[in-house]
């Protein structure tokens with residue numbers, strides 16, 4: 517875990533984005549004289565806190581791919597087979613199973629003049645998103661809507677013997693997202709939640725083992741409790757063999773660094789110089805470093 521520190525404007529983001537990321541992308545030294553070692557890295561991934569791509573129909577379940585497996589389970593029940601229902605019929609995005617009135621959203625948007633849009637629960641499906649014959653199909657006593665209403669933690673109990681569903685959910689739980697509901701709209705997620713969900717998907721889908729992950733001030737705007745989850749996420753990535761590079765001001769995050777690169781001495785024209793690189797102890801002892809002075813070991 518590498519942390520880039522330094523006062524605002526000292527060039528931290530320029531170093532990771534303009535130099536490191538660009539040099540990797542173009543396979544040559546960009547904005548620097550030379551660069552070595554990038555050929556050892558399979559993939560470089562910059563993680564930001566922008567909202568998740570996709571419409572309001574994107575949910576933790578669809579985003580992590582577990583919903584595909586859950587729909588197959590419902591389609592494999594005796595009841596579904598006897599009605600010739602397919603996995604696609606259990607999608608709230610598909611015409612065949614969704615409530616035709618609210619189109620699977622469970623709510624009706626009403627545009628009022630002078631007032632922003634107001635949503636009301638769809639009266640046709642009572643907010644349950646599906647047609648009634650789909651809701652009658654049960655897996656272990658739960659309908660597809662019941663499952664979408666479950667938190668990640670609750671769903672882990674239901675699918676405990678099904679690794680394809682259980683494992684992705686357990687990753688979400690490990691990084692502190694166990695309280696999210698499977699069918700919760702991605703539009704309701706905070707920047708920190710979106711950030712962790714994106715990485716979780718990456719871990720679930722491609723299981724990176726030799727990638728370099730870049731985080732630019734990931735702690736900004738996070739609740740202190742979330743810092744623990746963020747660190748847990750870094751630990752998982754590193755345990756799997758990846759490298760993490762974090763631009764950060766937060767002393768708690770800095771204190772977890774294996775290696776620190778401190779830039780300075782000041783911002784703007786007076787920045788861009790390497791003040792220190794090495795382990796954390798050395799940074800604290802480095803008299804030239806502003807960051808070092810603020811760290812208590």
Ligand SMILES: [Zn+2]
Pocket residue numbers: 615616617618619620621622623638639640641642643644645646
């Ligand atoms: Zn409806």
